[in-house]
Amino acid sequence: MSCDEVRAAVAVYLDGxxxxxxxxxxEWHLRACDACAGIVAQERALRGAFADGGxxxxxxxxxxARVRSALVARAGSAGARxxxxxxxxxAAAFVIGVAVxxxxxxxxxxxxxxxxxxxxxxxxxLRSLQGRHLTDVLSSNQHTVRPWFAGxxxxxxxxxxxxxxxxxxxxGRLDVLDGRAAAALVxxxxxxxxxxxxxxxDSGDSSERSLGSDAGYHVVAWTRAGMAFWAVSDxxxxxLERFARFFDSAAR
Amino acid sequence: MDAGERLxxxxxxxxxxxxxxxxxxxxxxxxAHDAEDLVQDSMVRxxxxxxxxxxxxxxxxxxxxxxxxxxxxLRRRRRAATDALPDDLLLADVRPDPExxxxxxxEVDALRVAVERLPExxxxxxxxxxxxxxxxxxxAEVARIPIGTVMSRLARGRALVRRALTESxxxxxx
Numbered sequence: 325m326s327c328d329e330v331r332a333a334v335a336v337y338l339d340g341x342x343x344x345x346x347x348x349x350x351e352w353h354l355r356a357c358d359a360c361a362g363i364v365a366q367e368r369a370l371r372g373a374f375a376d377g378g379x380x381x382x383x384x385x386x387x388x389a390r391v392r393s394a395l396v397a398r399a400g401s402a403g404a405r406x407x408x409x410x411x412x413x414x415a416a417a418f419v420i421g422v423a424v425x426x427x428x429x430x431x432x433x434x435x436x437x438x439x440x441x442x443x444x445x446x447x448x449x450l451r452s453l454q455g456r457h458l459t460d461v462l463s464s465n466q467h468t469v470r471p472w473f474a475g476x477x478x479x480x481x482x483x484x485x486x487x488x489x490x491x492x493x494x495x496g497r498l499d500v501l502d503g504r505a506a507a508a509l510v511x512x513x514x515x516x517x518x519x520x521x522x523x524x525x526d527s528g529d530s531s532e533r534s535l536g537s538d539a540g541y542h543v544v545a546w547t548r549a550g551m552a553f554w555a556v557s558d559x560x561x562x563x564l565e566r567f568a569r570f571f572d573s574a575a576r
Numbered sequence: 577m578d579a580g581e582r583l584x585x586x587x588x589x590x591x592x593x594x595x596x597x598x599x600x601x602x603x604x605x606x607x608a609h610d611a612e613d614l615v616q617d618s619m620v621r622x623x624x625x626x627x628x629x630x631x632x633x634x635x636x637x638x639x640x641x642x643x644x645x646x647x648x649x650l651r652r653r654r655r656a657a658t659d660a661l662p663d664d665l666l667l668a669d670v671r672p673d674p675e676x677x678x679x680x681x682x683e684v685d686a687l688r689v690a691v692e693r694l695p696e697x698x699x700x701x702x703x704x705x706x707x708x709x710x711x712x713x714x715x716a717e718v719a720r721i722p723i724g725t726v727m728s729r730l731a732r733g734r735a736l737v738r739r740a741l742t743e744s745x746x747x748x749x750x
Contacts, residue, residue: 335731339712340711373683373684374702378684379688379691382595382599387616388594390616391615391616392587394619395587395620398624399582399583452584453580453583458588495588512585515581515585
Protein backbone atom coordinates (compact mmCIF):
# COMPACT_ATOMS: atom_id res chain seq x y z
CA MET A 325 0.00 0.00 0.00
CA SER A 326 1.17 3.53 -0.66
CA CYS A 327 1.24 6.20 2.02
CA ASP A 328 -1.70 7.98 0.40
CA GLU A 329 -3.75 4.79 0.40
CA VAL A 330 -2.84 4.14 4.02
CA ARG A 331 -3.81 7.61 5.17
CA ALA A 332 -7.14 7.33 3.39
CA ALA A 333 -7.80 4.04 5.18
CA VAL A 334 -6.58 4.87 8.69
CA ALA A 335 -9.91 6.05 10.10
CA VAL A 336 -11.78 3.06 8.73
CA TYR A 337 -9.06 0.76 10.07
CA LEU A 338 -9.17 2.22 13.58
CA ASP A 339 -12.96 2.03 13.56
CA GLY A 340 -12.62 -1.69 12.98
CA UNK A 341 -14.42 -1.49 9.67
CA UNK A 342 -11.57 -2.27 7.29
CA UNK A 343 -11.57 -5.68 5.63
CA UNK A 344 -8.90 -8.12 6.87
CA UNK A 345 -6.69 -8.24 3.74
CA UNK A 346 -6.44 -4.45 3.55
CA UNK A 347 -5.91 -4.23 7.31
CA UNK A 348 -3.02 -6.62 7.01
CA UNK A 349 -1.50 -4.62 4.15
CA UNK A 350 -1.88 -1.46 6.19
CA GLU A 351 -0.15 -2.98 9.21
CA TRP A 352 2.71 -4.15 7.04
CA HIS A 353 3.13 -0.63 5.70
CA LEU A 354 3.19 0.85 9.21
CA ARG A 355 6.06 -1.38 10.22
CA ALA A 356 8.30 0.27 7.68
CA CYS A 357 6.89 3.79 7.57
CA ASP A 358 7.38 6.10 10.55
CA ALA A 359 5.44 8.96 9.02
CA CYS A 360 2.29 6.91 8.59
CA ALA A 361 2.79 5.26 11.97
CA GLY A 362 2.84 8.74 13.51
CA ILE A 363 -0.44 9.64 11.89
CA VAL A 364 -2.02 6.43 13.13
CA ALA A 365 -0.79 7.22 16.64
CA GLN A 366 -2.40 10.66 16.49
CA GLU A 367 -5.70 9.23 15.32
CA ARG A 368 -5.50 6.61 18.05
CA ALA A 369 -4.89 9.31 20.64
CA LEU A 370 -8.04 11.12 19.60
CA ARG A 371 -10.08 7.96 19.92
CA GLY A 372 -8.45 7.33 23.26
CA ALA A 373 -9.61 10.74 24.44
CA PHE A 374 -13.17 9.82 23.58
CA ALA A 375 -12.88 6.42 25.18
CA ASP A 376 -11.55 7.83 28.44
CA GLY A 377 -15.10 8.53 29.39
CA GLY A 378 -16.56 11.61 30.94
CA UNK A 379 -18.39 12.17 27.66
CA UNK A 380 -21.23 9.79 28.32
CA UNK A 381 -24.20 11.41 29.98
CA UNK A 382 -26.05 9.27 32.49
CA UNK A 383 -29.79 9.69 32.95
CA UNK A 384 -31.07 10.90 36.30
CA UNK A 385 -32.39 8.10 38.51
CA UNK A 386 -35.94 9.40 38.18
CA UNK A 387 -36.12 9.02 34.41
CA UNK A 388 -36.61 5.26 34.47
CA ALA A 389 -39.64 5.49 36.74
CA ARG A 390 -41.03 8.38 34.76
CA VAL A 391 -40.76 6.46 31.48
CA ARG A 392 -42.30 3.34 33.00
CA SER A 393 -45.30 5.34 34.22
CA ALA A 394 -45.78 6.81 30.78
CA LEU A 395 -45.60 3.35 29.19
CA VAL A 396 -48.02 1.80 31.65
CA ALA A 397 -50.44 4.63 31.05
CA ARG A 398 -50.08 4.12 27.31
CA ALA A 399 -50.54 0.35 27.64
CA GLY A 400 -53.80 1.12 29.38
CA SER A 401 -52.90 -1.39 31.99
CA ALA A 402 -56.05 -2.11 33.97
CA GLY A 403 -54.29 -4.45 36.34
CA ALA A 404 -55.64 -4.27 39.83
CA ARG A 405 -52.30 -5.09 41.38
CA UNK A 406 -50.21 -2.15 42.40
CA UNK A 407 -46.96 -2.11 40.49
CA UNK A 408 -43.79 -2.29 42.52
CA UNK A 409 -41.68 0.81 41.86
CA UNK A 410 -38.43 0.01 40.15
CA UNK A 411 -36.43 1.91 42.71
CA UNK A 412 -37.16 -0.82 45.21
CA UNK A 413 -34.23 -3.18 45.30
CA UNK A 414 -34.66 -6.75 44.18
CA ALA A 415 -34.42 -7.89 47.80
CA ALA A 416 -37.10 -5.48 48.97
CA ALA A 417 -39.45 -6.51 46.19
CA PHE A 418 -38.78 -10.12 47.07
CA VAL A 419 -39.67 -9.52 50.72
CA ILE A 420 -42.88 -7.77 49.74
CA GLY A 421 -43.66 -10.65 47.41
CA VAL A 422 -43.28 -13.18 50.21
CA ALA A 423 -45.51 -11.13 52.51
CA VAL A 424 -48.18 -10.80 49.85
CA UNK A 425 -48.14 -14.47 49.00
CA UNK A 426 -48.16 -15.50 52.65
CA UNK A 427 -51.23 -13.34 53.18
CA UNK A 428 -52.90 -14.74 50.11
CA UNK A 429 -52.23 -18.39 50.81
CA UNK A 430 -52.79 -18.07 54.55
CA UNK A 431 -52.08 -21.73 55.08
CA UNK A 432 -48.40 -21.36 55.88
CA UNK A 433 -46.41 -24.27 54.50
CA UNK A 434 -49.31 -26.64 53.84
CA UNK A 435 -49.32 -27.32 50.08
CA UNK A 436 -52.16 -25.70 48.18
CA UNK A 437 -54.80 -27.72 46.37
CA UNK A 438 -54.43 -27.99 42.59
CA UNK A 439 -56.88 -25.26 41.66
CA UNK A 440 -55.48 -22.86 44.24
CA UNK A 441 -51.95 -23.65 43.08
CA UNK A 442 -52.91 -23.07 39.47
CA UNK A 443 -54.57 -19.80 40.41
CA UNK A 444 -51.46 -18.71 42.25
CA UNK A 445 -49.22 -19.63 39.31
CA UNK A 446 -51.42 -17.77 36.82
CA UNK A 447 -51.51 -14.79 39.17
CA UNK A 448 -47.72 -14.88 39.41
CA UNK A 449 -47.48 -15.01 35.63
CA LEU A 450 -49.81 -12.01 35.24
CA ARG A 451 -48.03 -10.11 37.96
CA SER A 452 -44.78 -10.56 36.08
CA LEU A 453 -46.35 -9.02 32.99
CA GLN A 454 -48.05 -6.04 34.56
CA GLY A 455 -46.05 -3.43 36.39
CA ARG A 456 -43.50 -5.69 38.05
CA HIS A 457 -40.33 -6.52 36.18
CA LEU A 458 -40.56 -9.54 33.94
CA THR A 459 -36.89 -10.27 34.57
CA ASP A 460 -34.27 -9.47 37.20
CA VAL A 461 -31.59 -10.82 34.91
CA LEU A 462 -32.14 -10.20 31.22
CA SER A 463 -30.15 -12.50 28.98
CA SER A 464 -30.74 -15.16 26.35
CA ASN A 465 -27.61 -16.96 27.52
CA GLN A 466 -28.20 -19.81 29.95
CA HIS A 467 -24.62 -19.39 31.19
CA THR A 468 -25.51 -15.88 32.34
CA VAL A 469 -28.95 -16.60 33.79
CA ARG A 470 -28.19 -19.73 35.80
CA PRO A 471 -25.23 -18.33 37.79
CA TRP A 472 -27.16 -15.14 38.50
CA PHE A 473 -29.28 -17.05 41.00
CA ALA A 474 -26.24 -18.14 43.06
CA GLY A 475 -26.36 -16.57 46.51
CA UNK A 476 -29.93 -15.43 45.96
CA UNK A 477 -31.59 -18.83 46.20
CA UNK A 478 -30.64 -21.93 48.17
CA UNK A 479 -30.74 -23.97 44.96
CA UNK A 480 -29.42 -23.66 41.42
CA UNK A 481 -32.18 -23.86 38.80
CA UNK A 482 -31.59 -25.64 35.51
CA UNK A 483 -31.85 -23.22 32.61
CA UNK A 484 -31.94 -25.11 29.32
CA UNK A 485 -31.33 -23.39 25.98
CA UNK A 486 -34.40 -24.07 23.86
CA UNK A 487 -33.82 -21.50 21.13
CA UNK A 488 -33.37 -24.20 18.50
CA UNK A 489 -36.80 -25.56 19.37
CA UNK A 490 -38.33 -22.11 18.96
CA UNK A 491 -38.44 -21.07 22.61
CA UNK A 492 -35.70 -18.50 23.17
CA UNK A 493 -34.69 -17.63 26.71
CA UNK A 494 -35.50 -14.09 27.84
CA UNK A 495 -34.07 -14.14 31.36
CA GLY A 496 -34.87 -14.97 34.96
CA ARG A 497 -36.14 -13.47 38.18
CA LEU A 498 -36.72 -14.24 41.81
CA ASP A 499 -40.29 -15.10 42.68
CA VAL A 500 -42.43 -16.74 45.32
CA LEU A 501 -44.67 -19.80 45.13
CA ASP A 502 -46.76 -21.15 47.95
CA GLY A 503 -44.85 -18.96 50.38
CA ARG A 504 -41.49 -20.35 49.30
CA ALA A 505 -38.70 -18.83 47.25
CA ALA A 506 -38.71 -19.89 43.62
CA ALA A 507 -36.84 -19.09 40.45
CA ALA A 508 -38.84 -17.90 37.47
CA LEU A 509 -37.31 -18.58 34.07
CA VAL A 510 -38.76 -16.58 31.22
CA UNK A 511 -39.01 -17.88 27.67
CA UNK A 512 -40.64 -16.56 24.51
CA UNK A 513 -42.78 -18.41 22.03
CA UNK A 514 -43.20 -16.01 19.10
CA UNK A 515 -44.61 -13.02 21.01
CA UNK A 516 -45.98 -14.97 23.96
CA UNK A 517 -44.29 -15.12 27.33
CA UNK A 518 -43.78 -18.43 29.12
CA UNK A 519 -42.86 -18.40 32.80
CA UNK A 520 -41.31 -21.51 34.31
CA UNK A 521 -41.45 -21.46 38.10
CA UNK A 522 -39.10 -23.88 39.79
CA UNK A 523 -38.05 -24.80 43.30
CA UNK A 524 -37.11 -27.94 45.23
CA UNK A 525 -39.82 -30.59 45.04
CA ASP A 526 -41.84 -32.10 47.85
CA SER A 527 -42.44 -35.33 45.97
CA GLY A 528 -40.68 -37.72 43.63
CA ASP A 529 -40.26 -37.51 39.86
CA SER A 530 -43.38 -37.15 37.74
CA SER A 531 -43.80 -36.49 34.07
CA GLU A 532 -45.56 -33.51 32.51
CA ARG A 533 -49.18 -33.16 33.49
CA SER A 534 -51.62 -30.37 32.79
CA LEU A 535 -53.03 -28.47 35.74
CA GLY A 536 -55.71 -26.90 33.56
CA SER A 537 -56.28 -23.26 32.68
CA ASP A 538 -57.40 -20.04 34.32
CA ALA A 539 -58.62 -17.16 32.15
CA GLY A 540 -56.88 -18.57 29.10
CA TYR A 541 -53.55 -19.21 30.83
CA HIS A 542 -52.53 -22.85 30.84
CA VAL A 543 -50.31 -24.52 33.44
CA VAL A 544 -48.20 -27.66 33.04
CA ALA A 545 -46.33 -29.21 35.97
CA TRP A 546 -43.62 -31.84 36.36
CA THR A 547 -40.95 -32.95 38.78
CA ARG A 548 -37.45 -34.08 37.93
CA ALA A 549 -34.41 -34.91 40.06
CA GLY A 550 -35.72 -33.25 43.19
CA MET A 551 -36.91 -30.08 41.46
CA ALA A 552 -40.49 -29.12 40.72
CA PHE A 553 -41.45 -27.12 37.63
CA TRP A 554 -44.57 -25.25 36.59
CA ALA A 555 -44.80 -23.73 33.13
CA VAL A 556 -47.51 -21.13 32.52
CA SER A 557 -48.46 -19.23 29.38
CA ASP A 558 -51.33 -18.26 27.13
CA UNK A 559 -49.88 -20.23 24.22
CA UNK A 560 -51.88 -23.17 22.98
CA UNK A 561 -51.96 -25.92 25.68
CA UNK A 562 -50.47 -28.47 23.28
CA UNK A 563 -47.65 -26.03 22.55
CA LEU A 564 -47.01 -25.51 26.25
CA GLU A 565 -46.88 -29.27 26.80
CA ARG A 566 -44.36 -29.56 23.94
CA PHE A 567 -42.32 -26.83 25.59
CA ALA A 568 -42.43 -28.69 28.91
CA ARG A 569 -41.22 -31.91 27.28
CA PHE A 570 -38.36 -30.07 25.54
CA PHE A 571 -37.45 -28.39 28.82
CA ASP A 572 -37.54 -31.64 30.74
CA SER A 573 -35.42 -33.61 28.28
CA ALA A 574 -32.91 -30.80 27.78
CA ALA A 575 -32.47 -30.47 31.52
CA ARG A 576 -31.70 -34.15 32.00
CA MET B 577 -51.02 -10.65 22.58
CA ASP B 578 -52.52 -8.34 25.15
CA ALA B 579 -51.24 -4.98 26.23
CA GLY B 580 -49.68 -6.38 29.39
CA GLU B 581 -47.56 -8.91 27.53
CA ARG B 582 -46.63 -6.34 24.94
CA LEU B 583 -45.44 -4.02 27.67
CA UNK B 584 -43.50 -6.81 29.35
CA UNK B 585 -41.72 -7.71 26.11
CA UNK B 586 -41.02 -4.05 25.43
CA UNK B 587 -39.55 -3.68 28.90
CA UNK B 588 -37.30 -6.65 28.24
CA UNK B 589 -36.19 -5.74 24.73
CA UNK B 590 -36.11 -1.96 24.56
CA UNK B 591 -36.22 -0.36 28.00
CA UNK B 592 -32.72 -1.55 28.95
CA UNK B 593 -31.38 0.87 26.36
CA UNK B 594 -32.71 3.87 28.24
CA UNK B 595 -29.15 4.95 29.06
CA UNK B 596 -28.07 5.03 25.42
CA UNK B 597 -31.27 6.84 24.47
CA UNK B 598 -30.63 9.45 27.13
CA UNK B 599 -27.00 9.90 26.13
CA UNK B 600 -27.90 10.52 22.48
CA UNK B 601 -30.80 12.74 23.48
CA UNK B 602 -28.51 14.75 25.74
CA UNK B 603 -25.99 15.28 22.97
CA UNK B 604 -28.68 16.23 20.49
CA UNK B 605 -30.65 18.63 22.68
CA UNK B 606 -27.72 20.11 24.59
CA UNK B 607 -29.38 20.08 28.01
CA ALA B 608 -30.73 17.60 30.54
CA HIS B 609 -34.30 18.84 30.71
CA ASP B 610 -35.01 18.59 26.99
CA ALA B 611 -33.15 15.30 26.88
CA GLU B 612 -35.50 13.78 29.45
CA ASP B 613 -38.54 14.99 27.55
CA LEU B 614 -37.13 13.63 24.31
CA VAL B 615 -36.43 10.24 25.87
CA GLN B 616 -39.91 9.93 27.33
CA ASP B 617 -41.45 11.03 24.05
CA SER B 618 -39.33 8.54 22.13
CA MET B 619 -40.06 5.64 24.45
CA VAL B 620 -43.80 6.15 24.13
CA ARG B 621 -43.42 6.41 20.38
CA UNK B 622 -41.25 3.29 20.32
CA UNK B 623 -43.87 1.39 22.29
CA UNK B 624 -46.49 2.40 19.74
CA UNK B 625 -44.23 1.18 16.94
CA UNK B 626 -43.22 -1.98 18.78
CA UNK B 627 -45.13 -4.30 16.47
CA UNK B 628 -42.80 -3.21 13.71
CA UNK B 629 -39.72 -4.20 15.69
CA UNK B 630 -38.15 -7.33 14.27
CA UNK B 631 -36.22 -8.31 17.34
CA UNK B 632 -32.59 -7.89 16.42
CA UNK B 633 -31.01 -4.86 17.98
CA UNK B 634 -33.28 -2.92 20.31
CA UNK B 635 -30.67 -0.27 20.84
CA UNK B 636 -30.14 0.82 17.23
CA UNK B 637 -33.90 0.69 16.66
CA UNK B 638 -34.56 2.88 19.68
CA UNK B 639 -31.79 5.34 18.85
CA UNK B 640 -33.25 5.81 15.37
CA UNK B 641 -36.56 6.74 16.98
CA UNK B 642 -34.83 9.14 19.40
CA UNK B 643 -33.04 10.85 16.54
CA UNK B 644 -36.14 11.01 14.43
CA UNK B 645 -38.22 12.40 17.27
CA UNK B 646 -35.62 15.05 17.89
CA UNK B 647 -35.57 16.28 14.34
CA UNK B 648 -39.28 16.23 13.70
CA UNK B 649 -41.11 17.16 16.86
CA LEU B 650 -38.98 18.73 19.53
CA ARG B 651 -37.96 22.34 19.69
CA ARG B 652 -34.26 22.50 19.01
CA ARG B 653 -32.09 24.76 21.03
CA ARG B 654 -29.17 25.97 19.06
CA ARG B 655 -26.09 26.62 21.06
CA ALA B 656 -24.42 29.79 19.92
CA ALA B 657 -20.81 29.25 18.93
CA THR B 658 -19.88 32.09 21.26
CA ASP B 659 -21.06 30.19 24.36
CA ALA B 660 -18.31 29.54 26.84
CA LEU B 661 -18.38 26.31 28.81
CA PRO B 662 -21.94 25.00 28.75
CA ASP B 663 -23.64 25.37 32.11
CA ASP B 664 -24.61 21.71 31.93
CA LEU B 665 -21.10 20.81 32.96
CA LEU B 666 -22.27 21.60 36.46
CA LEU B 667 -25.41 19.50 36.32
CA ALA B 668 -25.90 16.11 37.92
CA ASP B 669 -26.05 14.16 34.70
CA VAL B 670 -22.37 14.68 34.01
CA ARG B 671 -20.84 11.56 35.47
CA PRO B 672 -18.34 12.49 38.15
CA ASP B 673 -15.00 10.78 37.82
CA PRO B 674 -12.88 11.49 40.88
CA GLU B 675 -9.97 9.49 39.54
CA UNK B 676 -9.45 11.84 36.64
CA UNK B 677 -6.49 14.05 37.42
CA UNK B 678 -7.10 17.76 37.23
CA UNK B 679 -5.12 18.16 34.03
CA UNK B 680 -7.03 15.38 32.33
CA UNK B 681 -10.28 16.86 33.51
CA UNK B 682 -9.41 20.04 31.68
CA GLU B 683 -8.77 17.99 28.56
CA VAL B 684 -12.04 16.10 28.96
CA ASP B 685 -13.89 19.38 29.33
CA ALA B 686 -12.20 20.76 26.22
CA LEU B 687 -13.20 17.65 24.31
CA ARG B 688 -16.78 17.90 25.49
CA VAL B 689 -16.99 21.53 24.46
CA ALA B 690 -15.47 20.71 21.08
CA VAL B 691 -18.08 18.05 20.44
CA GLU B 692 -20.93 20.24 21.67
CA ARG B 693 -19.96 22.90 19.18
CA LEU B 694 -19.96 20.59 16.20
CA PRO B 695 -22.69 20.92 13.62
CA GLU B 696 -25.47 18.49 14.52
CA UNK B 697 -24.87 15.96 11.79
CA UNK B 698 -21.19 15.60 12.69
CA UNK B 699 -21.90 15.57 16.42
CA UNK B 700 -24.52 12.88 16.08
CA UNK B 701 -22.24 10.65 14.01
CA UNK B 702 -19.36 11.05 16.46
CA UNK B 703 -21.52 10.38 19.51
CA UNK B 704 -22.98 7.24 17.96
CA UNK B 705 -19.54 6.01 16.94
CA UNK B 706 -17.32 7.01 19.85
CA UNK B 707 -19.69 6.87 22.80
CA UNK B 708 -22.31 4.35 21.76
CA UNK B 709 -19.87 2.24 19.76
CA UNK B 710 -22.22 1.68 16.83
CA UNK B 711 -20.86 0.30 13.58
CA UNK B 712 -20.96 2.32 10.35
CA UNK B 713 -23.91 0.26 9.22
CA UNK B 714 -25.80 0.85 12.48
CA UNK B 715 -25.11 4.60 12.32
CA ALA B 716 -26.34 4.60 8.74
CA GLU B 717 -29.52 2.89 9.92
CA VAL B 718 -30.08 5.25 12.85
CA ALA B 719 -29.38 8.42 10.87
CA ARG B 720 -30.92 7.16 7.62
CA ILE B 721 -27.91 8.06 5.52
CA PRO B 722 -25.62 6.05 3.27
CA ILE B 723 -22.52 4.51 4.83
CA GLY B 724 -20.32 6.79 2.73
CA THR B 725 -21.99 9.78 4.36
CA VAL B 726 -21.37 8.25 7.79
CA MET B 727 -17.67 8.01 7.01
CA SER B 728 -17.40 11.53 5.69
CA ARG B 729 -19.28 13.03 8.65
CA LEU B 730 -17.02 11.16 11.03
CA ALA B 731 -13.93 12.34 9.21
CA ARG B 732 -15.04 15.97 9.15
CA GLY B 733 -16.28 15.86 12.73
CA ARG B 734 -12.98 14.42 13.94
CA ALA B 735 -11.03 17.00 11.98
CA LEU B 736 -13.01 19.83 13.58
CA VAL B 737 -12.58 18.34 17.04
CA ARG B 738 -8.85 17.92 16.54
CA ARG B 739 -8.55 21.51 15.42
CA ALA B 740 -10.61 22.78 18.37
CA LEU B 741 -8.44 20.82 20.81
CA THR B 742 -5.26 22.16 19.25
CA GLU B 743 -6.54 25.70 19.50
CA SER B 744 -7.69 25.31 23.07
CA UNK B 745 -4.34 23.80 24.04
CA UNK B 746 -2.56 26.77 22.49
CA UNK B 747 -4.86 29.20 24.24
CA UNK B 748 -3.86 27.74 27.60
CA UNK B 749 -7.01 25.57 27.85
CA UNK B 750 -9.97 26.81 29.94
